Amino acid sequence: MSKQLFSGSIGRKFAMALSALFLIIFLLQHFTINFTSVLSEETFNELSHFMGTNPIIQFVMQPILMFGVAFHFIMGFILEIKNRNSRAIKYAKNNGAANSSWMSRNMIWSGLFILFFLGFHFYDFWIPEMNYKYIEMKPEDPNRYYDEVVHMFASPGRVIVYCLSFVFLALHLMHGFQSAFQSMGARHDKYTPAIQKIGRAYAILIPVGFIFIAVFHYVNSL
Amino acid sequence: MSATEGLNLTLKVWRQKNDKEQGKMETYQVSDISPDSSFLEMMDILNEQLIAEDNEPVAFDHDCREGICGSCSMYINGEAHGPGREITTCQLHMREFKDGETIFIEPWRAKAFPVIKDLVVDRSAFDRVMNAGGFISVNTSGNTQDANAIPIDKHDADKAFDAATCIGCGACVASCKNASAMLFVSAKVSQLSLLPQGKVEAKERVQNMVKQMDEEGFGNCSNTGACEVECPKGISLENIARMNREYLKSGIS
Ligand code: HEM
Ligand code: SF4
Ligand code: FES
Numbered sequence: 001m002s003k004q005l006f007s008g009s010i011g012r013k014f015a016m017a018l019s020a021l022f023l024i025i026f027l028l029q030h031f032t033i034n035f036t037s038v039l040s041e042e043t044f045n046e047l048s049h050f051m052g053t054n055p056i057i058q059f060v061m062q063p064i065l066m067f068g069v070a071f072h073f074i075m076g077f078i079l080e081i082k083n084r085n086s087r088a089i090k091y092a093k094n095n096g097a098a099n100s101s102w103m104s105r106n107m108i109w110s111g112l113f114i115l116f117f118l119g120f121h122f123y124d125f126w127i128p129e130m131n132y133k134y135i136e137m138k139p140e141d142p143n144r145y146y147d148e149v150v151h152m153f154a155s156p157g158r159v160i161v162y163c164l165s166f167v168f169l170a171l172h173l174m175h176g177f178q179s180a181f182q183s184m185g186a187r188h189d190k191y192t193p194a195i196q197k198i199g200r201a202y203a204i205l206i207p208v209g210f211i212f213i214a215v216f217h218y219v220n221s222l
Numbered sequence: 223m224s225a226t227e228g229l230n231l232t233l234k235v236w237r238q239k240n241d242k243e244q245g246k247m248e249t250y251q252v253s254d255i256s257p258d259s260s261f262l263e264m265m266d267i268l269n270e271q272l273i274a275e276d277n278e279p280v281a282f283d284h285d286c287r288e289g290i291c292g293s294c295s296m297y298i299n300g301e302a303h304g305p306g307r308e309i310t311t312c313q314l315h316m317r318e319f320k321d322g323e324t325i326f327i328e329p330w331r332a333k334a335f336p337v338i339k340d341l342v343v344d345r346s347a348f349d350r351v352m353n354a355g356g357f358i359s360v361n362t363s364g365n366t367q368d369a370n371a372i373p374i375d376k377h378d379a380d381k382a383f384d385a386a387t388c389i390g391c392g393a394c395v396a397s398c399k400n401a402s403a404m405l406f407v408s409a410k411v412s413q414l415s416l417l418p419q420g421k422v423e424a425k426e427r428v429q430n431m432v433k434q435m436d437e438e439g440f441g442n443c444s445n446t447g448a449c450e451v452e453c454p455k456g457i458s459l460e461n462i463a464r465m466n467r468e469y470l471k472s473g474i475s
Contacts, residue, residue: 008432009442010469079442083400086441088333092247093326095300099451105399179445185467
């Protein structure tokens with residue numbers, strides 16, 4: 001019977017919600033470190049050096065994160081295809097706005113935009129980083145990180161792509177945060193309103209924070 | 223008090239001969255419809271008109287015409303049972319529409335609810351989900367325990383009764399962008415599993431009903447909440463969370 005647990009519709013949504021909550025926690029950590037770049041060059045370099053060189057982070061946490069991201073978007077595609085197949089003939093007239101939020105109906109589109117951003121981010125930050133460390137094997141300079149970030153955000157094109165992507169992340173999480181709890185059956189008269197409030201706060205504050213960091217460095221570079 | 227002015231309306235109605243042939247939207251005009259008439263009465267008038275013109279009347283499901291049987295499935299202007307909350311199509315009145323308006327009338331759209339004719343769909347997928355576990359096995363040998371002898375928490379009783387108001391209309395499936403049946407199935411699971419008599423088979427029930435639901439081809443739940451808004455009985459999403467909980471618990475215990 002437990003085989004059905006993850007192949008059935010509820011099991012798939014449970015797995016989806018777990019991977020999403022994992023990403024939410026990861027993003028909070030990512031944001032916290034990035035934000036120190038606004039406060040102190042030294043702290044940011046220290047933290048980045050630690051994250052970039054600690055073997056547990058590099059060879060355990062990083063692969064887990066990659067798996068989590070891949071799992072989430074692949075499962076997202078699987079659900080989307082199954083859901084689309086469940087209605088072969090579309091309505092001639094459908095008024096979705098009458099009963100549900102735009103965000104909740106368009107998770108695949110906000111998700112696809114995030115995926116596009118992740119591809120760009122990967123190409124932009126991660127591949128040069130891997131190249132630096134593991135291919136060209138340049139000697140580690142613990143003070144290089146801050147300068148790299150400042151240099152990156154001096155480009156207005158990049159700042160615009162980042163800002164736009166975080167708007168889509170906000171839309172994704174506006175619905176997604178509380179939805180993940182519902183998917184796991186975590187609903188309670190007393191706690192659910194609080195979860196919804198925390199979800200809205202997270203969905204706005206974290207993306208706005210990331211946007212702030214990008215714009216901050218851009219303005220400083222002028 | 224009755225309104226004086228009749229409504230002139232353009233109707234775009236889905237016409238389909240049978241479950242094999244393809245259908246299409248047809249346009250009809252009706253005039254001088256009383257704002258006090260119900261939506262189904264307006265459909266009756268359209269059908270009388272079609273019969274008088276020697277045309278095939280529009281087939282649609284209806285029975286009680288008072289919001290209790292759940293048969294009057296119609297997707298009106300992009301919403302299950304049309305505009306208005308916690309009502310079925312038979313409880314919808316023409317005063318909700320404006321003179322000169324165009325009204326779209328379509329059948330429930332879901333792979334699990336194939337069209338039989340015009341606006342009539344086959345909802346027997348719901349029956350098969352019920353057969354899979356929507357019951358309790360009671361001893362009817364003559365020494366059945368008096369139900370009132372078992373004390374039940376008022377909260378649980380209220381929630382079970384709320385869930386039991388589901389009339390199986392399928393508006394939840396029709397409204398859901400994924401044609402998911404989670405609201406219906408969760409109402410049926412909850413109504414039984416909240417009460418002591420239903421707890422005995424709770425684990426197999428939720429697994430079997432969800433399995434059948436998946437096999438019928440209903441979609442997954444994206445938690446959009448459209449079902450809850452369009453449900454004529456105001457069945458709460460709380461039931462879906464309860465079913466998720468029970469299902470996940472049943473898988474690990
Ligand atoms: C990589 C690109 C991404 C894609 C393609 C994607 C796609 C999706 C889709 C299609 C859903 C809806 C699933 C459903 O309707 O059942 C979803 C849900 C969700 N996503 Fe994403 N997503 C992506 C990235 C992210 C990221 C980075 C986060 C968080 C930081 C996130 C958080 C969530 C949450 C919280 C949910 C709700 C889960 C639930 O309903 O149980 N997603 N995602
Ligand atoms: S849950 Fe509501 S919308 Fe769905 S079948 Fe029951 S009464 Fe109809
Ligand atoms: S005809 Fe029975 S609910 Fe509408």
